[in-house]
Amino acid sequence: MSESTPSTGASSPLHVAVGILTQGGKVFITRRFPDSHQGGKWEFPGGKIEPGEDTLSALKRELREELGIEVQDARAYMQVRHAYQDRDVLLDVWRISRYQGTPHGREGQEAKWFACVELPQLEFPEADQPILRRLWLPPLYLISDSRRFGKDGFLAPLERALKAGARLVQLREPHMPLDEFEEYARLIAGLCHRHGAHLLLNAEPESVSRCNADGVHLNGKRLTQYSSRPLDDHFWVAASCHSAEELRQAERLGADFAVLSPVAPTSSHPGAATLGWEAFSRLCATANLPVYALGGMRVQDLARAHQAGAQGLAMVSQIWGANSIERAVTALASS
Incomplete structure (x- = not known):
């Protein structure tokens, strides 16, 4: 060059x-x-x-x-x-x-x-x-759900997913006090790193270095609080978005990728308004960063998400509730 x-x-x-x-x-x-x-x-x-x-x-x-x-x-x-x-x-x-x-x-x-x-x-x-980070991004972004299994009980399904090829995990546990969350995050970070996976924390950016994590995932509230990238380029920065303006804000901050939701109806928010694939595709086309589809996503939706311009799927309940976590993760990680 x-x-x-x-x-x-x-x-x-x-x-x-x-x-x-x-x-x-x-x-x-x-x-x-x-x-x-x-x-x-x-x-x-x-x-x-x-x-x-x-x-x-x-x-x-x-x-x-x-x-x-x-x-x-x-x-x-x-x-x-x-x-x-x-x-x-x-x-x-x-x-x-x-x-x-x-x-x-x-x-x-x-x-x-x-x-x-x-x-x-x-x-x-x-x-x-x-550029290296974007090329590395996998087709599956896993979001934690310790409430389903309990803190200790969640470690087993997470390790099964990691062994099957999951490489990007968000620790999202809003019910935990900060001290408890950070202690748990250090445990999860060690587990992820043993399998070559990266862990992002849905928390204040200051927690990342304290927990030996790989980056931060900004929720909607935190996304609006910053006018510049909250961590340097050695860490990941991701953001939750629901609109074109929030995607623009993620771009202004220099986020590495965004999660756009809800695409389809979810069991956690029955009756909530959804984007649908057509609107999701339009938003992806105008976004200058990789976008994951979240909300009611199933393993079989990956091809449709790619057609809509998505990097891949962000998943919670459909992965952790699967009869075979290994089979579901393998199908997505190898796509």
């Missing part, structure tokens, strides 16, 4: 077009030359957008020069703003859906396909961290 002279605080950020190439669960990345900015680190291919050049044209030119491919179809994926000590950057990230040629390090740089699960073990520039 070519870069120019470092910017000053008064200048505009360096605007860079970035391409994501995926194939069979793998992503194509390149390694920066040792004498370049952020030298020796792996990165997603792309480069500086020249004056008067639109983003897609710049992306096509850069990937032709760097990888020897001709991009035929691509769509906007996300934007990342990051401030290094010596420069500010704006990454305009696109997913490449169709191209001609075989990608390779045309300029002599190391270039390889890596499985998405391998990427966290590699060294990337700090600006690439939000």
Whole structure:
């Protein structure tokens, strides 16, 4: 990814077009030359957008020069703003859906396909961290329900889900006092981490570091309280949303993903108004962040959620109440 002279605080950020190439669960990345900015680190291919050049044209030119491919179809994926000590950057990230040629390090740089699960073990520039998190996001976001089983009783079904492949969990226990919640969160975090899963707390962001958790999930009330991202880029930030305005607020905060609900009727809120798939799809189309569908979701709804533009399903009762948690989680985690 070519870069120019470092910017000053008064200048505009360096605007860079970035391409994501995926194939069979793998992503194509390149390694920066040792004498370049952020030298020796792996990165997603792309480069500086020249004056008067639109983003897609710049992306096509850069990937032709760097990888020897001709991009035929691509769509906007996300934007990342990051401030290094010596420069500010704006990454305009696109997913490449169709191209001609075989990608390779045309300029002599190391270039390889890596499985998405391998990427966290590699060294990337700090600006690439939000991209890595989004690529990692699984199709299933589990939400805890200790009230159903009791605190100790919930550990067994949770571990069964983790063994079956669940990798993203929200601890949501609004009935617990803070001290009890944080003690429980430390226990759940250890269990999740033993299985390679990430735990987000539906709590104040300050609880995250105290509990060795991986991030925060902002409920509707907390979402409105912040004007900037409440945790740094080393942690996850997610948000509960119910409208276009709440999705915009999640975007303004730099949230990594949102949960949009309720899509369908739920047993916990009988008779409550729902979005339905048509409205959910419209909202997803305007959201500049990944969105999970929540509310009355069943395992068989995943394909429909993907068609509506969702990252996947967020689930509570339908998972924990399933006759076979393992079968339900496996069906979703492997999709």
